[in-house]
Amino acid sequence: MGYTLCVLGCGTMGVAITSGVLASIHAPALVLPAAKWNSHTPGTFTPDPSTSSLPSRFIACVTRPESAQKLDLTFPRGQVEVTLGQNVKSVEEADVVLLCCKPQLAHSILQEEGMKEALEGKLLISILAGVTIAQLSDWVPSTTRVIRAMPNTPCRIREGMTIVSTLPPSMTADRDRTILLQIFSSIGRVRILDEKHFDACTALSGSGPAFACIFLEAMADGGVMMGLPRAEALELAAQTLQGAARMALQPGAHPAQIKDSVTTPGGCTIAGLLALEDGRVRSTIARAIQVATERASELGQPAKK
Numbered sequence: 001m002g003y004t005l006c007v008l009g010c011g012t013m014g015v016a017i018t019s020g021v022l023a024s025i026h027a028p029a030l031v032l033p034a035a036k037w038n039s040h041t042p043g044t045f046t047p048d049p050s051t052s053s054l055p056s057r058f059i060a061c062v063t064r065p066e067s068a069q070k071l072d073l074t075f076p077r078g079q080v081e082v083t084l085g086q087n088v089k090s091v092e093e094a095d096v097v098l099l100c101c102k103p104q105l106a107h108s109i110l111q112e113e114g115m116k117e118a119l120e121g122k123l124l125i126s127i128l129a130g131v132t133i134a135q136l137s138d139w140v141p142s143t144t145r146v147i148r149a150m151p152n153t154p155c156r157i158r159e160g161m162t163i164v165s166t167l168p169p170s171m172t173a174d175r176d177r178t179i180l181l182q183i184f185s186s187i188g189r190v191r192i193l194d195e196k197h198f199d200a201c202t203a204l205s206g207s208g209p210a211f212a213c214i215f216l217e218a219m220a221d222g223g224v225m226m227g228l229p230r231a232e233a234l235e236l237a238a239q240t241l242q243g244a245a246r247m248a249l250q251p252g253a254h255p256a257q258i259k260d261s262v263t264t265p266g267g268c269t270i271a272g273l274l275a276l277e278d279g280r281v282r283s284t285i286a287r288a289i290q291v292a293t294e295r296a297s298e299l300g301q302p303a304k305k
């Protein structure tokens, strides 16, 4: 069942999702760790190994010629139709619309002349931070099925984490559900959560790659301080974080247990851990998630007077 996906606002995330999905179509046999986690972890979506619920045609919308040129160079030749200032026509030609613009632009884009008609009867998946299903539903025709997803940049390498908002009863067993879950499970791990959790998910997994990279860079800096070459320090830090994260995702694993298993009594790990605790690293990181959640809830909302 082929269908057309229109990426309405194809910037960082539009590219990440489209590239990941294209890779999964063109290398479907590749079983990624994220796909394995999906199939082993209760509550996550187990993907259908076939790619039949993935799009057969992609349209990517932007407004600036330089963005269009960049997309033409980014996507493999002929796999994505890049359109410039043609949102309505692109949505008309699509079956499913993936809204990936900035939160503050959603209202004006969805109010463009002819957009309402173009969206009639279609599935609209929004990845916008802060913009609620209620807001989006107000801006589109009543026949448009609106759902939210919160992916992250690792979707580009098919190691994403995507939260999908709880599906309305009308969507629990139908084609929309299959399409939605197949898209995001083809590019990483997927979990369904109530929309009330979306701002926290935006902060934790949406913004999370940035927070993780601060920690990663700091670890590498420490290595450089102690004489390691920069490139090796970065490799050690990244692979170590990846390994620890993958251990933490094993069934029954707990980060405290992993930490304890590294911590030889009287050894160097406990010395380093105490230095981290002196720097209040846990509350600093947790507060970052809190502040980012609060900020996420403001995005796409009318400015306070």
Ligand SMILES: NC(=O)C1=CN([C@@H]2O[C@H](COP(=O)(O)OP(=O)(O)OC[C@H]3O[C@@H](n4cnc5c(N)ncnc54)[C@H](OP(=O)(O)O)[C@@H]3O)[C@@H](O)[C@H]2O)C=CC1
Residues within 6 Å of the ligand: 008, 009, 010, 011, 012, 013, 014, 061, 062, 063, 064, 065, 067, 068, 087, 100, 101, 102, 103, 105, 109, 127, 128, 129, 150, 151, 152, 153, 206, 207
């Ligand atoms: N970046 C991230 O890690 C994550 C972002 N998100 C959400 O994803 C959304 C996009 O973020 P991100 O990809 O970082 O943003 P970008 O700025 O990279 O992408 C936005 C895209 O929208 C296009 N655009 C702007 N105006 C219009 C218009 N009128 N019509 C059509 N396209 C338009 C831009 O192209 P041009 O300038 O050429 O018009 C650009 O390609 C945001 O809502 C964000 O909250 C969610 C999860 C993670």
Ligand SMILES: O=C(O)[C@@H]1CCC=N1
Residues within 6 Å of the ligand: 129, 202, 203, 206, 207, 299
């Ligand atoms: O910073 C932002 O607002 C977006 C949402 C999550 C990640 N990037």
